[in-house]
Structures are given as C-alpha cells and as structure tokens.
Amino acid sequence: GAVVSQHPSWVICKSGTSVKIECRSLDFQATTMFWYRQFPKQSLMLMATSNEGSKATYEQGVEKDKFLINHASLTLSTLTVTSAHPEDSSFYICSARGQKFPYEQYFGPGTRLTVT
Amino acid sequence: GDSVTQMEGPVTLSEEAFLTINCTYTATGYPSLFWYVQYPGEGLQLLLKATKADDKGSNKGFEATYRKETTSFHLEKGSVQVSDSAVYFCALSDPLWEGGSEKLVFGKGTKLTVNP
Numbered sequence A: 001g002a003v004v005s006q007h008p009s010w011v012i013c014k015s016g017t018s019v020k021i022e023c024r025s026l027d028f029q030a031t032t033m034f035w036y037r038q039f040p041k042q043s044l045m046l047m048a049t050s051n052e053g054s055k056a057t058y059e060q061g062v063e064k065d066k067f068l069i070n071h072a073s074l075t076l077s078t079l080t081v082t083s084a085h086p087e088d089s090s091f092y093i094c095s096a097r098g099q100k101f102p103y104e105q106y107f108g109p110g111t112r113l114t115v116t
Numbered sequence B: 001g002d003s004v005t006q007m008e009g010p011v012t013l014s015e016e017a018f019l020t021i022n023c024t025y026t027a028t029g030y031p032s033l034f035w036y037v038q039y040p041g042e043g044l045q046l047l048l049k050a051t052k053a054d055d056k057g058s059n060k061g062f063e064a065t066y067r068k069e070t071t072s073f074h075l076e077k078g079s080v081q082v083s084d085s086a087v088y089f090c091a092l093s094d095p096l097w098e099g100g101s102e103k104l105v106f107g108k109g110t111k112l113t114v115n116p
Helices: none
Strands: A004-007 A010-013 A019-025 A032-038 A044-051 A067-073 A076-081 A090-097 A105-107 A111-115 B003-006 B011-014 B019-021 B023-026 B032-038 B044-050 B056-059 B062-065 B075-077 B086-093 B104-106 B110-115
Touching (some): A010 A019, A019 A032, A019 A090, A032 A067, A032 A076, A044 A067, A044 B104, A105 B044, B011 B019, B019 B110, B023 B086, B032 B062, B044 B062
Parallel strands (some): A010 A111, B011 B110
Antiparallel strands (some): A004 A019, A032 A044, A032 A090, A067 A076, A090 A105, A090 A111, B019 B075, B032 B044, B032 B086, B044 B056, B086 B104, B086 B110
C-alpha cells in the first residue's frame, strides 16, 4: 500500500516551453502533497506544499508563477514548469501525506527534467 | 530555522562491516526524526523513524536512537550487505500534532557503497 507514482519519469524539453509533471497517490487519498527539487549530490529542497482544493503554499525563493501547482483531486497533484530554462533542469520529487496518524509522507520515484 | 547535518560521503565498506552515518539536527521544538533510503533509480523510502527523545527506530537491521541531549540521530548497522548500497538521508519534521508544519527538512544525503 501507499504507492505514489510520477509521470513522466524523464522528460527533455526546449527552452521556453512548459512541462507538466503529475503526482498520483495510487491506493490512498492525500489531502496534502509536497513538491521537492533535488540537485545532483545535494539534498531535497521543499518547493511547495499542495493542498487539495486550495492554492499551494510556496517556500521562500520559489517563483509561484514559474512553478504552477494544481491539486485538483485527492489523488492527483500537478507541477507545471512554465517557460523552462536550462537552470530548471533538475530532479523533481513529490510526496503524498497519509490522512491517518502518523501522517507519514510517501514519495514518488521522481521526474528527471532536462531543458535544452 | 530547522536544519539537518549528516556526514558527507561517499562511504565505501566491505560486506559485513559495521556502518555508522552521523546525523545531527537543529530545531526549535521537539521534532520527529527520520532516515530515508534512496536505492538507485528509485524514490525515497522511509527506513526508520523516532518521534521522541530516547526512542529507537529500527528496520532491516538498521537502528537509530533519538538523542535529545546531543541532538543526534546516528544510523547504524552491524553488518552491511551489498544490497544496502544506496543514498541515505536524515530528516526531521515538526509534527502536525505538536502544532508544527510537518514539512520535512533533509540532510544532504550520504552515498553508501558496499563491496562484496
């Protein structure tokens, strides 16, 4: 149980285009999902907290107009990287929080984005 | 703000060697502490956790004890296997049930390679 999927697992796009990444909780409902960014040989940095039916809460320094987050249902959150640039190339990871104590976070496998 | 510091790798051991990965934290309250593992090509998986001082988390032969006096949560395993080769992340969160935000703060990760 508690499986989280991400799609796509790997994407290459050209500068200036937009890319959408999906995060799904497959066997549980998640009121809250989190989006992280992981640079090579570095830690995961929280980008934003996504709550179903409401606006996402972004961490300081994260451009909300560039990284659009939509959490339209209890099993799906999407991250859209708009007008992508090479510096947006990274590994994006989502997690979904369980609805029962101890509210553990379950992580997706990640999406590798390369912007050329 | 909250932060996690863990020993930098990479760490290379022979099979059946003893493993210690140090982790210390800084937090204003009484956080929950976690160790996550990321196997090659996979997402993060919760390895073990502890929610209060002196708690010992354990799983798959790994152990870590929540030491409030030294603000530490060192990961240990008595005899590592080749299959333990992965990146290990120490993390903390201020849990919801204590009025925290439950956001995870990660250390930078330690890459472990176990040779046969």
